[in-house]
Amino acid sequence: MTDKRQRNPIGGHVPVAGGLAASGISYADDIGAEAVQVFVANPRGWATTSGKPEQDEKFRDACAERGVPAYVHAPYLINFGSHTQATADNSVSSLRHSLRRGREIGARGVVVHTGAATGGRSRETALAQVKLLLRPVLEDLTDDDPWLLLEPTAGQGFSLCSQVGELEPYFEALGRHPRLGVCLDTCHVFAAGHDLAAPGGVKRTLDELEAVTGPGRLKLIHANDSKDVAGAHKDRHANIGAGHIGTDPFAELMVHPATEGVPLVIETPGRKEGHAADVARLKELRERR
Numbered sequence: 001m002t003d004k005r006q007r008n009p010i011g012g013h014v015p016v017a018g019g020l021a022a023s024g025i026s027y028a029d030d031i032g033a034e035a036v037q038v039f040v041a042n043p044r045g046w047a048t049t050s051g052k053p054e055q056d057e058k059f060r061d062a063c064a065e066r067g068v069p070a071y072v073h074a075p076y077l078i079n080f081g082s083h084t085q086a087t088a089d090n091s092v093s094s095l096r097h098s099l100r101r102g103r104e105i106g107a108r109g110v111v112v113h114t115g116a117a118t119g120g121r122s123r124e125t126a127l128a129q130v131k132l133l134l135r136p137v138l139e140d141l142t143d144d145d146p147w148l149l150l151e152p153t154a155g156q157g158f159s160l161c162s163q164v165g166e167l168e169p170y171f172e173a174l175g176r177h178p179r180l181g182v183c184l185d186t187c188h189v190f191a192a193g194h195d196l197a198a199p200g201g202v203k204r205t206l207d208e209l210e211a212v213t214g215p216g217r218l219k220l221i222h223a224n225d226s227k228d229v230a231g232a233h234k235d236r237h238a239n240i241g242a243g244h245i246g247t248d249p250f251a252e253l254m255v256h257p258a259t260e261g262v263p264l265v266i267e268t269p270g271r272k273e274g275h276a277a278d279v280a281r282l283k284e285l286r287e288r289r
């Protein structure tokens with residue numbers, strides 16, 4: 001049991017309105033979370049807020065006591081491929097804020113979406129801008145800072161990275177920086193065309209991911225089922241087992257060598273009871289083998 005928990009802690013994204021420790025930790029306890037993810041800013045805005053040092057400390061202590069690793073999800077508006085100068089500028093300051101707050105709360109990683117080439121610009125132009133904007137951010141990270149975790153999207157619009165193979169040019173653009181990792185969202189990768197529900201689908205996808213990024217880059221999994229079929233390019237999360245991925249692929253995921261030590265965090269619909277049920281279901285699947 002303990003071994004399996006260490007191999008793949010299972011938890012969820014927790015709401016923190018009312019205080020990181022005061023709200024976030026009690027929610028995590030209520031759903032049985034062994035790993036947590038939080039927002040440290042409005043996920044749909046650019047406004048940044050400074051933390052409350054005593055909440056930060058309580059949060060860090062509570063996570064340490066429970067042996068629960070913490071992660072930050074950066075705001076959704078961030079797009080390093082944007083043709084709009086204001087969006088590009090805001091993306092940098094917003095991500096730097098999430099990284100700083102991540103360090104303050106003891107987070108292991110900060111998740112950021114890989115973005116899109118907007119305004120009719122080419123992927124090459126957009127990726128060149130990703131390189132220009134993100135490299136200095138990476139260069140400023142020390143060993144005490146969180147990892148920067150790239151989360152491929154569902155492939156909607158002019159997404160820069162949705163299929164696993166598209167991580168290759170992205171990693172290249174960022175010089176395969178040592179603090180660069182991946183957060184794989186099961187719903188996104190399924191929507192992007194990797195059929196995790198097909199026989200061997202999980203193995204194929206994770207083998208390819210490891211071949212592209214090299215070993216040890218997968219740092220977090222967003223465990224979400226999908227309301228839509230494989231390849232639909234739609235980002236609609238479903239509760240575990242209630243979508244087109246189903247339960248078996250999650251069990252397979254937790255025995256693949258690439259997921260050794262990698263936490264699973266749910267971002268599924270519903271409220272606390274539903275989240276607790278998803279966490280419990282994933283724990284059952286983890287015990288299967």
Ligand SMILES: [Zn+2]
Nearest residue numbers: 151185222267
């Ligand atoms: Zn996600």
